[in-house]
Amino acid sequence: MTPSARFATVATPPGPFTVVVTPGPDGGDLVLAAGWTDDVSELLPVVHRALRPTWVERAERLPVLDVVEAHAAGEIGAIDAVPVRQRSGPFLEDAWEVLRTVPAGQPDTYTEFAARCGRPSAVRAAANACARNAAALFVPCHRVLGSDGGLGGFRWGTPVKRWLLDHEAQHAPVPA
Structure with missing residues (x-):
């Protein structure tokens, strides 16, 4: 389990978008979950149980939201380098x-x-x-x-x- 994570929401044209992140090994954030909702409880169940945080704290702003806004503004490639952490087979x-x-x-x-x-x-x-x-x-x-x-x-x-x-x-x- 991931001990803690942060989440934040930003408005996008198709609706509110929430991102859940955890600290990465280089000090940057790793995306654990993201989707078009303003309710973090809709995102946590889709995180693999080995990565699911035991504690989630709302952040006022996360740097990854700048990437989401850039994508929404037409910078489609902005999302390509965002580090993600998922686990399965x-x-x-x-x-x-x-x-x-x-x-x-x-x-x-x-x-x-x-x-x-x-x-x-x-x-x-x-x-x-x-x-x-x-x-x-x-x-x-x-x-x-x-x-x-x-x-x-x-x-x-x-x-x-x-x-x-x-x-x-x-x-x-x-x-x-």
């Missing part, structure tokens, strides 16, 4: 790292994401990785769509997912 941990490589503005289908993970037949496992992602936005599971091109699911609601996809498509760098 090897496939899920690898899949979460792979999610960070799905380019903004170029979403994958669950089938494409499974292939990107090196397990093309593991479409359900790939979808499960998206569903179990605790660090929404920073591990951009919203960039994975149903095989039919539909939105599929999203813990924070399909209107938030649609906004993110449209926003990133509008501001993403043009692929070379």
Whole structure:
């Protein structure tokens, strides 16, 4: 268990966004959980029990919120370097790292994401990785769509997912 963590909330176009962080080994913050809610109790259950903090304290402001605001303002790549800490089995941990490589503005289908993970037949496992992602936005599971091109699911609601996809498509760098 993580002994303590801090959280803070910022307004974003699709709604309030809360981030839970813990101190990292270099003194910076590691994101444990994040999502479109102003209620931290909605985030804590998705943190792996080995990382779940025993104490969570509200912070007036966290540096990572500057990154969230930059993303909302159109700096799509701002989220890419934010350190995240999640724990699970090897496939899920690898899949979460792979999610960070799905380019903004170029979403994958669950089938494409499974292939990107090196397990093309593991479409359900790939979808499960998206569903179990605790660090929404920073591990951009919203960039994975149903095989039919539909939105599929999203813990924070399909209107938030649609906004993110449209926003990133509008501001993403043009692929070379």
